[in-house]
Amino acid sequence: MNAVVAAVLVMLILATFRVHVVLSLFLGALVGGLLSGIGLEATMVAFQEGLAGGARIALSYALLGAFAMAVAHSGLTQLLADSLIHRLDGQSSGQKTAFWVKWGMLAGIAAMAVMSQNLVPVHIAFIPLLIPPLLAIMTQLRLDRRAVACIITFGLVTTYMYLPLGFGKIFLEDILLGNIAKAGLDVEGVNVMVAMGIPALGMIAGLLIAVLVTYRKPRDYDPDAKVDVAAPAKVSKPKVVVAVVAIGASFVIQSWLTITDSKADPLLVGALVGLFVFIATGVVRRLEADEVFTSGMRMMALIGFIMITAQGFASVMKASGQVEPLVQATAGLFGDNKAMAAFAMLLVGLLVTMGIGSSFSTLPIITAIYVPLCAALGFSPLATVSIIGTAGALGDAGSPASDSTLGPTAGLNADGQHDHMRDTVIPTFLHFNLPLLAAGWVAAMVL
Numbered sequence: 001m002n003a004v005v006a007a008v009l010v011m012l013i014l015a016t017f018r019v020h021v022v023l024s025l026f027l028g029a030l031v032g033g034l035l036s037g038i039g040l041e042a043t044m045v046a047f048q049e050g051l052a053g054g055a056r057i058a059l060s061y062a063l064l065g066a067f068a069m070a071v072a073h074s075g076l077t078q079l080l081a082d083s084l085i086h087r088l089d090g091q092s093s094g095q096k097t098a099f100w101v102k103w104g105m106l107a108g109i110a111a112m113a114v115m116s117q118n119l120v121p122v123h124i125a126f127i128p129l130l131i132p133p134l135l136a137i138m139t140q141l142r143l144d145r146r147a148v149a150c151i152i153t154f155g156l157v158t159t160y161m162y163l164p165l166g167f168g169k170i171f172l173e174d175i176l177l178g179n180i181a182k183a184g185l186d187v188e189g190v191n192v193m194v195a196m197g198i199p200a201l202g203m204i205a206g207l208l209i210a211v212l213v214t215y216r217k218p219r220d221y222d223p224d225a226k227v228d229v230a231a232p233a234k235v236s237k238p239k240v241v242v243a244v245v246a247i248g249a250s251f252v253i254q255s256w257l258t259i260t261d262s263k264a265d266p267l268l269v270g271a272l273v274g275l276f277v278f279i280a281t282g283v284v285r286r287l288e289a290d291e292v293f294t295s296g297m298r299m300m301a302l303i304g305f306i307m308i309t310a311q312g313f314a315s316v317m318k319a320s321g322q323v324e325p326l327v328q329a330t331a332g333l334f335g336d337n338k339a340m341a342a343f344a345m346l347l348v349g350l351l352v353t354m355g356i357g358s359s360f361s362t363l364p365i366i367t368a369i370y371v372p373l374c375a376a377l378g379f380s381p382l383a384t385v386s387i388i389g390t391a392g393a394l395g396d397a398g399s400p401a402s403d404s405t406l407g408p409t410a411g412l413n414a415d416g417q418h419d420h421m422r423d424t425v426i427p428t429f430l431h432f433n434l435p436l437l438a439a440g441w442v443a444a445m446v447l
Contacts, residue, residue, distance in 0.1 A: 007032025050315025069296030113155020118166030124407030131411025202439025349391025390440030398429025
């Protein structure tokens with residue numbers, strides 16, 4: 001068995017049996033390294049090098065957590081929760097009102113997930129702040145939280161894989177098109193939104209199935225379960241205005257750094273600018289700053305640590321040298337059959353991303369292999385971009401180590417009633433990876 005496949009399977013099986021994701025990633029990497037023949041020492045060295053490379057990611061997540069906590073400190077996130085709670089409590093007997101509260105809340109969560117990738121650039125840091133205060137409403141409405149997990153993951157993944165704004169610009173233009181160009185394919189004139197349009201429709205189909213069919217029925221939760229969330233912030237209009245200004249400033253600086261191709265990390269700088277606005281205006285007073293920052297970093301610490309470990313896993317997979325043989329052996333099974341070869345490339349992308357937990361990290365690994373393979377099989381530049389972009393995005397939803405699944409669990413499990421594997425990972429895998437796999441294959445055939 002190929003070492004990459006074995007490593008991913010070990011990680012997934014252990015995580016399914018509730019072994020901690022960090023330990024599952026480490027043991028999976030160890031198995032993959034040893035099976036590849038590089039030896040224990042080389043495996044550990046590669047893993048440690050990956051951990052060092054993840055330090056920037058950890059700092060970005062920590063600062064995003066602090067920024068998000070400052071936003072919550074202003075009372076902005078509490079406004080939405082309070083308005084929904086008051087509306088439901090005030091007319092709890094009305095079935096029609098409950099219907100509009102439910103769908104209004106789900107639409108609001110979806111909108112926030114989309115905006116977190118561009119307009120309100122806090123990525124997943126908004127989830128542990130916005131979702132826990134809404135759990136009481138979800139319980140009262142008997143709303144299946146698996147549907148909410150699918151909605152959040154849809155907003156996080158589909159946004160960056162289709163819209164070239166914020167994180168999407170980094171994924172689509174800097175990483176996807178950038179690496180394809182480095183691999184020798186001319187992508188001038190290729191419209192990346194056209195290339196990723198059909199795969200995005202696959203994600204929409206998966207979302208509709210999850211919300212309207214699979215998880216449509218009511219599901220009961222314990223209403224007396226204690227929600228692990230800080231006391232609601234006191235809403236102050238001036239503070240809310242400052243929060244909006246801080247978010248705007250963070251968005252502008254991130255957009256500017258991205259447009260100018262600056263080497264500075266847009267996430268780091270954007271979060272720092274937003275935090276500076278909060279402190280300079282006194283919304284976060286100097287004496288409160290330490291508590292706000294520490295709380296925000298603590299909130300994102302586990303996710304950041306898992307992402308660091310995932311970088312170690314990715315480093316071992318690269319050092320094993322088993323990704324290219326996996327691609328070539330899989331594609332070689334189908335010869336000149338474009339349909340089967342496209343399916344094989346997408347499937348390998350799914351396996352690699354599920355192990356690494358980051359589509360952003362998968363693209364540089366597979367692009368250098370996929371570009372000449374697509375050229376040899378006669379795929380157009382547009383189809384090639386679609387295949388590689390979809391192969392990278394596949395597995396982000398449904399990976400135990402992905403921030404797109406860790407984030408929803410962090411919010412929905414605040415009262416201990418939402419399991420990471422069974423209620424987030426498996427539902428998002430089934431409803432997004434399978435439709436995305438099918439849609440990516442269709443795109444490869446028709447573009």
